[in-house]
Amino acid sequence: MGAVDSAAPRGHGKKKGKRRKPRRTGIRIDMTPFVDIAFLLLTFFMLTTTMTKPQTMEINLPPSSDVKVEIAESNLMTLRVKEDGSMFWNLGIESPNKVEFNNLRALLRERYEQNPKITVLLKIDRKGKYQMMVDIIDEFNVAGMPRFSIAPMQETDFKVLAKVSS
Amino acid sequence: MPRIKKARIAIRIDMTPFVDIGFLLLTFFMLTTQFKPPEEVVIELPQSHSEFKLPESDVMMITLTKDDRIFLGLDAQRVKVSVLSDVVRRNWEFYSEDIRKQYQTPEAMVKLAPGVEVTIKDLPDLLIKARITNPKLRTVVKGDKDANYGVIEDVMDILQKTQITRFNLITNFEHN
Numbered sequence: 001m002g003a004v005d006s007a008a009p010r011g012h013g014k015k016k017g018k019r020r021k022p023r024r025t026g027i028r029i030d031m032t033p034f035v036d037i038a039f040l041l042l043t044f045f046m047l048t049t050t051m052t053k054p055q056t057m058e059i060n061l062p063p064s065s066d067v068k069v070e071i072a073e074s075n076l077m078t079l080r081v082k083e084d085g086s087m088f089w090n091l092g093i094e095s096p097n098k099v100e101f102n103n104l105r106a107l108l109r110e111r112y113e114q115n116p117k118i119t120v121l122l123k124i125d126r127k128g129k130y131q132m133m134v135d136i137i138d139e140f141n142v143a144g145m146p147r148f149s150i151a152p153m154q155e156t157d158f159k160v161l162a163k164v165s166s
Numbered sequence: 167m168p169r170i171k172k173a174r175i176a177i178r179i180d181m182t183p184f185v186d187i188g189f190l191l192l193t194f195f196m197l198t199t200q201f202k203p204p205e206e207v208v209i210e211l212p213q214s215h216s217e218f219k220l221p222e223s224d225v226m227m228i229t230l231t232k233d234d235r236i237f238l239g240l241d242a243q244r245v246k247v248s249v250l251s252d253v254v255r256r257n258w259e260f261y262s263e264d265i266r267k268q269y270q271t272p273e274a275m276v277k278l279a280p281g282v283e284v285t286i287k288d289l290p291d292l293l294i295k296a297r298i299t300n301p302k303l304r305t306v307v308k309g310d311k312d313a314n315y316g317v318i319e320d321v322m323d324i325l326q327k328t329q330i331t332r333f334n335l336i337t338n339f340e341h342n
Contacts, residue, residue, distance in 0.1 A: 035185050038192055045195035056306065056334035057216040061326045126316030130230070130309045133318060134212040134337060142215050152319055 083127040108143035120148040212311035213340035232310040239281030293328045305333040
């Protein structure tokens, strides 16, 4: 494969001029190993290349934690996540209800439809995992929840959760 | 009467166009391929449905490993040297034997390492310094999915305090 003919013998014997050109011998370079290597490289690059770029999730925090944003109690939904990943949600100061992760998206959609001004406050136990936060924020994004905020879990939150669990 | 056998014509397929296309593809893949940037530690990314792409340049990467160590990496060499030189020199004693053997000197480590380990106490100063050196820097947090949330919370708190209110979390795209 890939043999290259260079200087093929030209119309010999047809014209009978005065000078007879000496017959050129066609130089034939065997291109096969060269092409083999090329295809080897091609396969290598095709297999090693990764077309996917890592995805990112954008997060906006309020400028400073000193600035207090006032939210009406009725527009506030708190989502507390315990160390083991179990989630409890409540509106305002109602007592928390447990929610499974699979039902979270539906719950968020439902809350958002009922009250488009709703803001979710996400509180995750420090001993939890990063994956939980990413999963939940991802659910917020998928459910189209525009306003959410992340806050540290405080003593009072633990007390509230302890009351529910017991 | 015996049939006269036809002289067989040797079949010669012209391979030239095939080889041309082969080389074209080879060039394409050679030019577009990007090798995975070296990493100090293996990070298992969490999954999400987000489709934002990672910015190409001016990236400041805060890496959080699953054993809660923090690495800071900057893509521009100039910024990296000016921001991280001090902290690497100061922390040189605390790095593991392997790392010290690998890079020999603090200067070499700053130049060659994709990211250096920093303590949470050093982080605010470094972030501010990096932002002063290059105000266009985009902050990217690359956390392992099993990292403790507490560390992420601390880092986010620092980001907020240093006025970096917009940052990206690197995730893998989840198909479903």
